[in-house]
Amino acid sequence: MAVPPDPGAAPSLRSTTLAAARTAPVVVGRGHVDLVEVTVSGGRLVLSAKDHTTPGGPTFRAPTDLQVRVGDRARTTVPPGPGFAFLGRAGTTIHLLPQTEDPALVWPGWSTERMAPGQVVGDVVTLRLRSVVGPGAVALFTTDQFGSPSLIFDSDDAAPDETVVRINTHAHANWAFGGPGAYRLDVEVAADVVGVGPTATTATYVVLVGDATGPLVGADIPPPRQGVTPSAPPARNPSAGPSPGAVRAVPPASGAAGPAAAGGTVAGSAAVRGGA
16 A cells, blocks of 8 residues: 555654554565655654555555565575674575665665755664564675675674664665564664654564565554654764664675675675665
8 A cells, every 4th residue: 555755654743653554565576675764754754665666656655564575586595704604604594685686586775865954963864673573683784895794784693783874865785584484673763853852763664585475464563653762862963873884894704705696696885876
């Protein structure tokens, strides 16, 4: 179910919980989706999904209305060497979506392109992966031109899973999932909204890993919440972190190539575009 240009906007400023989807979610298994899209409406941060797979231009959907599928074609193995040890033991099977587009797979990213200068202090927001519920760990990372990875999120370690993102950012990275099944990603966006102060919005994004994994519906997905207290103070200036925000270095890859997915290799710097 498509939502209006202000996806997920609350009907009134006194409402902090958005309505959950009442119909079966749209499941996207191929093509470009900005899974986490951030805007500001009525002094509140809005989380949505920007679905580029629809004819005639993108469709903005509430997080409860869209789920992405990571098909069996995305299966690969963890390469040897310390650089990719965060993905598991070498030779272990994982599902991987590469940061460069593969037309046979879904290509999820994140976007702050519809945010205007001056809406949030410092023109930055803080994205956090608060928790993951699923059959395995989730890691989001970039790789440079030499194949060396930098972590953004890793649900399997104790480090804070957060990154600072500037407005007018459109970025992609590698998404790794530890096993087949349904994953619930609890995401928070926080910022110091001009005229309002520090505030946050949380939403659950669903990723279906494996061809046989069915979509989640109804009570399985909590609705987004706007105007909540941030779990930690949000960034207030661009120097607080990189954009898109690889925040943790990992040991050198010792010349090992990145894990292959769908016949390709994870390589090159993060795909980042500014502007609409």
